[in-house]
Amino acid sequence: MLRKTIDIVDKNSQPAGRVAVLNTSEKRSDEWSLLLISVGAERDRQAFAQLFKHFAPLLKSFAQANRHQGWFPGLGEDLVQEVMIKVWQKAAGYNPEKASATTWIYTVARNCRIDMLRRKSNTQHLPLENEDYWHEPDEDTPVSLLRQKRSETKVQDSLSQLPKEQDEILRKVYLEGKSHAEASEELGLPLGTVKSRVRLALQKMQILVSPEYQDELSHES
Amino acid sequence: MSHNLSHHPDNVMLVEFSAGTLPTAESICVSAHLHFCEQCRTELLRLDQVGSQLLTEAEPAEIDESLFDTVMAKIDSAEASPKLATAEKVQSFPHSVSKLIKNPQHQPIWKRLSASVDIARFKTGQSEFEVALHRICAGGKTPKHDHSGVEYTVVLKGSFSDERSVYKEGDFLVRQPGDVHQPMGAQNGECICLSALQAPIKLSNPLGFLMKPLLRINPM
Ligand SMILES: [Zn+2]
Numbered sequence: 035m036l037r038k039t040i041d042i043v044d045k046n047s048q049p050a051g052r053v054a055v056l057n058t059s060e061k062r063s064d065e066w067s068l069l070l071i072s073v074g075a076e077r078d079r080q081a082f083a084q085l086f087k088h089f090a091p092l093l094k095s096f097a098q099a100n101r102h103q104g105w106f107p108g109l110g111e112d113l114v115q116e117v118m119i120k121v122w123q124k125a126a127g128y129n130p131e132k133a134s135a136t137t138w139i140y141t142v143a144r145n146c147r148i149d150m151l152r153r154k155s156n157t158q159h160l161p162l163e164n165e166d167y168w169h170e171p172d173e174d175t176p177v178s179l180l181r182q183k184r185s186e187t188k189v190q191d192s193l194s195q196l197p198k199e200q201d202e203i204l205r206k207v208y209l210e211g212k213s214h215a216e217a218s219e220e221l222g223l224p225l226g227t228v229k230s231r232v233r234l235a236l237q238k239m240q241i242l243v244s245p246e247y248q249d250e251l252s253h254e255s
Numbered sequence: 256m257s258h259n260l261s262h263h264p265d266n267v268m269l270v271e272f273s274a275g276t277l278p279t280a281e282s283i284c285v286s287a288h289l290h291f292c293e294q295c296r297t298e299l300l301r302l303d304q305v306g307s308q309l310l311t312e313a314e315p316a317e318i319d320e321s322l323f324d325t326v327m328a329k330i331d332s333a334e335a336s337p338k339l340a341t342a343e344k345v346q347s348f349p350h351s352v353s354k355l356i357k358n359p360q361h362q363p364i365w366k367r368l369s370a371s372v373d374i375a376r377f378k379t380g381q382s383e384f385e386v387a388l389h390r391i392c393a394g395g396k397t398p399k400h401d402h403s404g405v406e407y408t409v410v411l412k413g414s415f416s417d418e419r420s421v422y423k424e425g426d427f428l429v430r431q432p433g434d435v436h437q438p439m440g441a442q443n444g445e446c447i448c449l450s451a452l453q454a455p456i457k458l459s460n461p462l463g464f465l466m467k468p469l470l471r472i473n474p475m
Contacts, residue, residue: 079327086323091315098316102276110316118326119333133300140307148275152380160380161358162351164275167286169350182300189304208274208306209313214267233266241301242266243294 066135067128074125082122085135089121090114093143100147102211104155109147116146131179134186141168147211185240192239200235203228262426263295264288273302280384280451283351284407284427287449290349291409291425348411352449355379355386363388371395371440384451391415391440391448399437404453406430413446415439 069085072078097113120142128138145164152160193201206217218228236242264272264285271277272285289295348356356363361378368374373390388411391397408428415422417436422428430436432453440446 083323086326090318090322092310092313094316094318095313096310099313111319111322114318114322115326115329119329122326122330123333133303134307136311137300137303137307140310141303143310144273144275144303144306152279156380158380158382159360159378160279161360161378162279162283162354162380164282166351166354167272167282167289169286169290185301186304189301190308193305193308204305205309207270207276208309211274211276213271213276229267232270236266236270236302239301239305241298241305243297 064134066139067130070121070125070128070135070138071130073122074128085121085139086118089139090118093117093139096143096209097147099209100151100211102151104151104153106154109150112150113143113147116150117143120146131182133182137186151211189239189241196235196238200231200238203231204235207232262422262428263292264427265429269295269298270302273299273306278383279379279381280386281407283355283379283386284409284449284451286351287349287409287411288425288427292427352388352411356388365390369398372397384453386449386451389448389450391438391446393440393444394442395440397438399435401435402430402432402452404432406453407451409449411447411449413444414441415446415448416441 066085066088069078069081072081073085093114094110097110100109117139121139124142128135132138133141142165145168148164152164193204196204203214203217203221206212206220207214212220214228214232215225217223218225221228268277268281268285272282277285289299355377356375358378363375363377365373365375368389371392372395374387375390376385376387379386391413406429408422408430410422410424410426412424414424415438417438419436421441
């Protein structure tokens with residue numbers, strides 16, 4: 035398998051060519067990106083097999099966590115198949131500067147999952163698929179790999195440290211496919227409380243970039 | 256009543272969009288806004304990283320040995336059949352909106368709504384919201400109206416104003432039920448907006464009863 039090196043360069047704050055020191059978890063996530071690049075560039079079946087071995091069990095679990103309308107028992111295996119086929123077909127368009135392989139595969143899985151559920155529970159013709167909402171304009175400014183990695187590391191580290199009450203809402207929304215309103219009903223909490231817990235979690239993970247949060251951000255970097 | 260004057264979708268909408276739980280009509284509006292807004296795209300990438308991290312932490316499920324071969328067989332047979340070339344042109348409208356405009360099952364057409372406003376309704380596979388394009392001619396006044404349901408608006412071209420602010424390309428607005436407003440097209444050119452309207456709107460001007468049938472919602 036041919037390994038491609040990805041230059042980890044932040045044009046804004048790092049001298050060009052400087053390679054950042056990655057910790058173990060980042061190295062791991064980088065390996066998936068290299069495998070995905072090989073699949074895209076060389077139709078590398080061995081690389082694909084490794085991705086499959088790692089992601090298929092996670093994708094099945096992701097499908098089974100769902101409690102959304104339209105859920106059906108075979109969703110797990112169907113989703114694994116549909117997502118992995120898309121991964122193969124779209125790998126050539128994967129851009130490691132924009133997202134890690136794991137994040138990219140998550141977006142494919144999220145789009146497939148919602149489309150499969152909508153097709154099951156909807157009798158009307160659906161002119162749009164979920165991935166149609168995610169087209170980025172061509173002139174999009176690429177996020178530098180280091181900045182992308184930094185925010186990913188921040189999200190990873192702070193997600194594991196969130197108070198349980200915030201973590202459980204995010205899990206309901208992302209894994210079970212619940213809206214904030216549904217989460218508030220299930221947890222017996224006012225909607226406002228659910229919203230403010232999510233907001234606190236987003237602040238902790240430094241996800242918000244709107245001007246009102248800029249101070250917190252510049253502080254950190 | 257709290258008036259949402261922020262010109263971006265709020266956190267709740269972005270989180271649900273990232274998690275894939277936001278309903279169709281709202282998703283179309285958020286995606287249209289994202290086409291114009293780098294700030295929200297950045298937030299969204301980070302939100303996707305949350306989803307990605309939760310996916311990674313999931314308890315791996317048991318996978319049948321044969322599934323990999325099934326997938327490879329499907330991949331091989333798909334590659335054997337030639338695919339249609341999907342040449343994407345550079346488009347000034349967001350992809351989701353362009354696709355609705357070109358929907359072969361329902362080509363939307365412009366219809367006169369009032370002297371200065373045209374509407375083209377979309378079919379989106381849901382009926383809670385009427386999703387449509389509105390075109391306000393340069394300097395055009397729209398009838399003063401209030402809403403019985405929520406309305407999302409994204410400016411796709413040009414700009415318009417109301418009593419509170421001027422809204423430019425990409426701005427995302429939420430009107431709450433009960434909000435009364437009278438949008439006005441900018442003087443320097445027509446304005447095209449995407450809107451998703453939850454329920455019928457009532458006109459509040461004295462001639463409202465004349466306009467009402469035209470503004471009645473057509474669930475599609
Ligand atoms: Zn925005």
